[in-house]
Amino acid sequence: MPKLTDAERDEMLKPLFDTGWRMVDGRDAITKTFEFKNFVEAFGWMTRCAIHAEKLNHHPEWSNVYKTVEVTLSTHDADGLTENDVKLAKRMDKQAG
Ligand SMILES: C[C@H](O)[C@H](O)[C@H]1CNC2=NC(N)=NC(=O)C2=N1
Numbered sequence: 001m002p003k004l005t006d007a008e009r010d011e012m013l014k015p016l017f018d019t020g021w022r023m024v025d026g027r028d029a030i031t032k033t034f035e036f037k038n039f040v041e042a043f044g045w046m047t048r049c050a051i052h053a054e055k056l057n058h059h060p061e062w063s064n065v066y067k068t069v070e071v072t073l074s075t076h077d078a079d080g081l082t083e084n085d086v087k088l089a090k091r092m093d094k095q096a097g
Contacts, residue, residue, distance in 0.1 A: 003028065003080040012086045019093050024072060028080030030089060031072040034096055042067050045095055052091040058084040060092075 004012065013021075013030070021032045036042040042064055053059045061072040073089055075082040 001075060001078055001082045001084060003075075003078050003082055004086075008083075009081070012083070013081075016086065016089050016093075021089055024074075027072075027074065029072050029074035030081065030085060031070065032089070032092075034069045034071065034092070036067045036069070036096075038067050042069050045069070048095045049088075049092050052095070053088060056084055056088055056091075058088050060088065 016030060019032075021030045023029070024031050034042070034045065036045060046062070046064060046069060049060070058075070061074070063070050071092065073085040074080060075084055
């Protein structure tokens, strides 16, 4: 899968920036920190997102401390951002409500 073109970035990343995603310094990747009410809410969200990741065959780099989950998305096979990263980010936002 090819990396996003400049035009695709303008079109597809801007809506994600509006929901709190931002570029990772020095990497063609996006990151967002999700905060939940408690650990169970956080882990439930991770579980739902894991199912979406498997369906997309596209997996996040993420870490969870108590009610916080830090997520970074990039496509390893392309060494940068692709449409799969946009798709998974949207699903993660939707699952977070
Ligand atoms: C073999 C397997 O299909 C590939 O490694 C998939 C799995 N999940 C993936 N996830 C991400 N983020 N990037 C990839 O390039 C990727 N490739």
